[in-house]
Amino acid sequence: EGNVDPEPVFDPKYHLPFDHTGWGCPSSRIEAVQALGHLIWNYFADEEIVSAFTRASSDLEPAVRFQVARFLTGLYKQSLKERYWATLREMIEAETTSGVMLGLLESLQAVAGIEPEKTMDAIQQIADRGLPSTGRSETRGALIGIPVGLYVVQGNEHARAFLLGVAASPELYASEISSAIFTASHYLDAK
Numbered sequence: 001e002g003n004v005d006p007e008p009v010f011d012p013k014y015h016l017p018f019d020h021t022g023w024g025c026p027s028s029r030i031e032a033v034q035a036l037g038h039l040i041w042n043y044f045a046d047e048e049i050v051s052a053f054t055r056a057s058s059d060l061e062p063a064v065r066f067q068v069a070r071f072l073t074g075l076y077k078q079s080l081k082e083r084y085w086a087t088l089r090e091m092i093e094a095e096t097t098s099g100v101m102l103g104l105l106e107s108l109q110a111v112a113g114i115e116p117e118k119t120m121d122a123i124q125q126i127a128d129r130g131l132p133s134t135g136r137s138e139t140r141g142a143l144i145g146i147p148v149g150l151y152v153v154q155g156n157e158h159a160r161a162f163l164l165g166v167a168a169s170p171e172l173y174a175s176e177i178s179s180a181i182f183t184a185s186h187y188l189d190a191k
Helices: 028-042 047-058 062-071 073-077 081-094 098-112 116-129 138-154 157-167 170-190
Strands: none
Touching (some): 028 047, 028 062, 047 062, 073 081, 073 098, 081 116, 098 116, 098 138, 116 138, 116 157, 138 157
């Protein structure tokens, strides 16, 4: 019932852009999606719960969509891997806020080592459509950080090709490239 409650009411003035993954007071839809996410992660994932959870991925309110992004790996944990990938791809294609996109990238990072090729396909999808506009760099950093980890740790060629493309556009990713080099040096020191 909370998943279809009218609260929070979407107001573009206050809810866009959703650069910071925070929101005001508790509201029914946000709390309901959190509860569904916890149920899926910790206990079970029947079709009624999963359908309600994935429907929330297209909610107008970014804070609701962020909850889906945040708990999306629960589907993967419950062996609903195709549902995870389908929901992730749909959200990537439609997302307009950097906060929710960051949540999607964090979800993607959680499964990157297990499914590097599907992960890189999703990373490429994000790069091709472009990140939501923001003055913050966390989303760009996460977009670059995942391929860095896959290339340095696993030697993934898809990640390597992606990073070479990024390196060819230093005007877009200068700060993230510097950070990626620093991160990679820690991986290399550990070997």
